[in-house]
Amino acid sequence: MSKKQKFIVLFALFIVPLLFYIFLSLGINNFAKLPVLTKNVIDVSTVDATKKFDRKISIVTFLGKDLESVKGEFFNLNQKIYKPFYGFKDFQMIVIAVKGTEDNVEKLRKEIGAFTDMNKWQFVFANEEVVKAFYDSFQTNQSLDANLHTSKAFIIDKEVNLRGRTDDKDAADGKLFGYNMKSVGELNDKMKDDVKVVLAEYRLALKKNNADREI
Secondary structure (H helix, E strand, C coil): CCHHHHHHHHHHHHHHHHHHHHHHHHHHHHCCCCCEEECCCCCHHHCCCCCCCCCCEEEEEEEECCHHHHHHHHHHHHHHHHHHHCCCCCEEEEEEEECCCHHHHHHHHHHHHCCCCCCCEEEEEECHHHHHHHHHCCCCCCCCCCCCCEEEEEEECCCCCEECECCCCCCCCCCECCEECCCHHHHHHHHHHHHHHHHHHHHHHHHHHHHHHHC
């Protein structure tokens, strides 16, 4: 083997992995992460022991008691957020519903499921007081309505923190805690981008950890 060939082999074995590690490190440090607005919200397992956030990126919604009047919002969310991301193994939808609405929720599930793989939709039923307490832990700047519903969809990360924006031009104080499911534009232009950012954070972190183990 010539000196030139030996140099190429040594370069491939040692220098390239080192450069890759440096690139990942710079990428992680400079990556524009989606801000944490509320740390350590209540885990959904305290509402229903059979469900949990379980180190996943969760989209959380509050269905309320008047399902017929709000189901259009969930069709919007399904089309603009769930369908583009349900293929990611660490992604799930958590829908908080009020006990007593099980039959109507099952009807809604079937309507959405007629054209969607629903395996990552999780429906959680709780009494009114528990629903309120769970929502209050998000510490948003809005309350649930009289039917225990909000049109906002929330991003909860793997560390059970609420993510959102601190510089949103359409919010009075710049803080965007949740994304309006009534607005296809907001789901498409803001929420979809922000979910991508959170997913990218964890993918970059995973690549960095793998690179650390290889070097």
